[in-house]
Amino acid sequence: MCLDVFRTYGAHLVGVEMDDDGMKIDALEQALVANPNTKFIYTIPSFQNPTGRTMPFDRRQKMIEIAKKYDVIILEDDPYGAIRYAGDDVAPIKSIDDDERVIYMSTFSKILAPGLRIGWIVAEKKLVKKFTLMKQSADVHSDNLTQHIIAKFMGEYNIDDHIAKIKAVYREREGVMMDAIETYFPKGVHYSHPEGGLFIWVEVPGDINTQDLFNTCIKNDVAFVPGEPFYADKVIPGTFRLNYSNMTDEKIVTGIQRLGKAIEQTIASQKVDQGA
Amino acid sequence: MCLDVFRTYGAHLVGVEMDDDGMKIDALEQALVANPNTKFIYTIPSFQNPTGRTMPFDRRQKMIEIAKKYDVIILEDDPYGAIRYAGDDVAPIKSIDDDERVIYMSTFSKILAPGLRIGWIVAEKKLVKKFTLMKQSADVHSDNLTQHIIAKFMGEYNIDDHIAKIKAVYREREGVMMDAIETYFPKGVHYSHPEGGLFIWVEVPGDINTQDLFNTCIKNDVAFVPGEPFYADKVIPGTFRLNYSNMTDEKIVTGIQRLGKAIEQTIASQKVDQGA
Numbered sequence: 001m002c003l004d005v006f007r008t009y010g011a012h013l014v015g016v017e018m019d020d021d022g023m024k025i026d027a028l029e030q031a032l033v034a035n036p037n038t039k040f041i042y043t044i045p046s047f048q049n050p051t052g053r054t055m056p057f058d059r060r061q062k063m064i065e066i067a068k069k070y071d072v073i074i075l076e077d078d079p080y081g082a083i084r085y086a087g088d089d090v091a092p093i094k095s096i097d098d099d100e101r102v103i104y105m106s107t108f109s110k111i112l113a114p115g116l117r118i119g120w121i122v123a124e125k126k127l128v129k130k131f132t133l134m135k136q137s138a139d140v141h142s143d144n145l146t147q148h149i150i151a152k153f154m155g156e157y158n159i160d161d162h163i164a165k166i167k168a169v170y171r172e173r174e175g176v177m178m179d180a181i182e183t184y185f186p187k188g189v190h191y192s193h194p195e196g197g198l199f200i201w202v203e204v205p206g207d208i209n210t211q212d213l214f215n216t217c218i219k220n221d222v223a224f225v226p227g228e229p230f231y232a233d234k235v236i237p238g239t240f241r242l243n244y245s246n247m248t249d250e251k252i253v254t255g256i257q258r259l260g261k262a263i264e265q266t267i268a269s270q271k272v273d274q275g276a
Numbered sequence: 277m278c279l280d281v282f283r284t285y286g287a288h289l290v291g292v293e294m295d296d297d298g299m300k301i302d303a304l305e306q307a308l309v310a311n312p313n314t315k316f317i318y319t320i321p322s323f324q325n326p327t328g329r330t331m332p333f334d335r336r337q338k339m340i341e342i343a344k345k346y347d348v349i350i351l352e353d354d355p356y357g358a359i360r361y362a363g364d365d366v367a368p369i370k371s372i373d374d375d376e377r378v379i380y381m382s383t384f385s386k387i388l389a390p391g392l393r394i395g396w397i398v399a400e401k402k403l404v405k406k407f408t409l410m411k412q413s414a415d416v417h418s419d420n421l422t423q424h425i426i427a428k429f430m431g432e433y434n435i436d437d438h439i440a441k442i443k444a445v446y447r448e449r450e451g452v453m454m455d456a457i458e459t460y461f462p463k464g465v466h467y468s469h470p471e472g473g474l475f476i477w478v479e480v481p482g483d484i485n486t487q488d489l490f491n492t493c494i495k496n497d498v499a500f501v502p503g504e505p506f507y508a509d510k511v512i513p514g515t516f517r518l519n520y521s522n523m524t525d526e527k528i529v530t531g532i533q534r535l536g537k538a539i540e541q542t543i544a545s546q547k548v549d550q551g552a
Contacts (some may be wrong), residue, residue, distance in 0.1 A: 004413030010286055115420030137280030143419045144391030 001077050001105075003232055006042070014038070015232035020192070022048060022055030025062045032070040040073040040103075041066075045093060046081035047197025050230045050241035054195065060093045067101055074102045079110045079119075082163050084196035085171035100124035108150055110198070111163050116146050170198070170245055173252060177244040180253045184260030186267065200242040201227075204263055206270070208238035213266040222258040277353050277381075279508060282318070290314070291508030296468070298324060298331035301338045308346040316349040316379075317342075321369060322357035323473025326506045326517035330471065336369045343377055350378045355386045355395075358439050360472035361447035376400035384426055386474070387439050392422045446474070446521055449528060453520040456529045460536030462543065476518040477503075480539055482546070484514035489542040498534040 006013060014035050017027040023043055032038055041063065045055040067074050076093045094104035107119035121131060135141065177200060181191055190203040204213070210226050217223055227239030244252060282289060290311050293303040299319055308314055317339070321331040343350050352369045370380035383395035397407060411417065453476060457467055466479040480489070486502050493499055503515030520528060
């Protein structure tokens with residue numbers, strides 16, 4: 001979910017530091033102590049957007065404990081959890097929710113078709129009633145035809161078979177992109193190794209200017225999604241998101257090759273700038 | 277548009293009194309003087325929801341003048357304007373907007389199919405860019421399939437032919453409902469005589485309790501849309517909205533007959549209460 005959704009309703013967002021296992025629980029607790037009016041924790045625990053990181057089960061358990069301790073709701077956004085093509089599934093936080101504290105959300109846009117804007121929520125009945133009211137005033141209802149199409153699909157086909165097909169494609173493309181990254185990216189660039197989802201998260205070391213890098217890329221007919229807008233508050237420069245789901249193997253290799261060169265060029269030109 | 281849309285974003289709503297020709301311009305000016313931080317005037321000038329009233333052209337011109345004088349935007353919501361089956365068309369406020377002050381909105385939900393949630397906006401380019409950004413963060417985009425379906429329909433068929441069919445149906449049903457109201461409603465009940473759109477607005481005189489009336493109706497297997505939620509601030513009791521677009525002639529007559537009786541009963545019982 002785009003963080004601007006919360007901002008447009010006037011929410012004050014507080015970012016919580018992550019490591020390779022997702023949101024850090026001690027940082028989360030510090031944020032809750034510092035912000036006692038917090039309404040909810042927003043998290044994408046599986047193949048997080050943009051980092052592709054997954055929170056292990058024991059950390060999910062700790063998050064539930066923290067949420068109980070500070071009496072806040074957890075908004076578990078899980079658009080990518082079903083798209084795991086390596087490693088073992090991790091159960092959703094909602095699966096260990098014993099006091100109706102977790103609002104679980106997912107969508108057909110990542111497992112069936114991105115153009116069909118239908119998702120779902122699993123939550124306490126009282127909250128679902130509230131969501132219904134809020135949705136009525138926001139857009140009356142979701143497109144009926146699309147709802148019928150999806151219901152028909154779910155009734156007549158096996159969605160898991162379809163997800164299995166998608167996974168095979170993504171596994172292959174992720175492998176191609178990862179090999180290309182290892183070949184063409186300069187040493188020292190950090191990147192995630194996702195076991196599912198759609199994204200690889202790249203961190204270029206040093207104080208690299210992401211906009212300069214982006215401009216260099218555009219000149220070389222390649223692009224990435226800059227990391228800046230994904231940060232709730234503090235921004236780490238030189239970060240960006242790659243998506244391997246929608247391009248041919250050939251284009252992936254060409255793109256990563258160009259991106260690797262652009263990173264090298266940008267690092268080199270910034271060194272010159274700093275030397276001057 | 278549901279007024280709650282504005283409320284959920286923290287807007288402070290100020291109601292402007294209407295007469296049978298829609299928003300009263302002197303009341304509008306008073307409201308703008310009393311609320312100098314007003315951002316925009318929201319209006320449904322044609323077959324307004326819930327009253328079915330239409331603002332004549334000269335009043336639309338005056339609204340533009342007032343909007344200029346107080347430098348506010350006009351949000352012209354026009355979902356029903358195309359569905360006129362009697363009288364003469366009145367040009368949209370947007371048609372006389374000579375300084376990009378009017379944001380015009382309409383929807384396919386009232387002229388093609390209510391389940392397809394696609395509308396459109398006519399506005400200054402700068403504003404459209406803003407809307408695009410806001411829509412991206414709200415729902416990424418409208419359903420693609422639905423957009424393709426509507427584009428195909430518009431390319432291969434004549435939407436005006438389709439609207440002509442709808443109008444013929446609505447004209448007939450409005451006539452049936454109006455005849456039934458004249459036959460079965462007690463004297464003194466005020467109702468609008470729409471020349472298009474979907475709604476008839478009913479005002480029951482005296483301090484009638486709308487909830488009591490509604491409960492009596494439900495017991496007699498008929499319902500209406502209570503007027504209360506449509507008021508931005510001050511509420512006039514005993515008001516409700518009828519919709520003639522979606523029922524058979526027979527059901528319309530039966531419904532109005534039941535409603536007439538329920539109004540009589542409620543008026544009678546309130547007189548007893550007041551006498552006791």
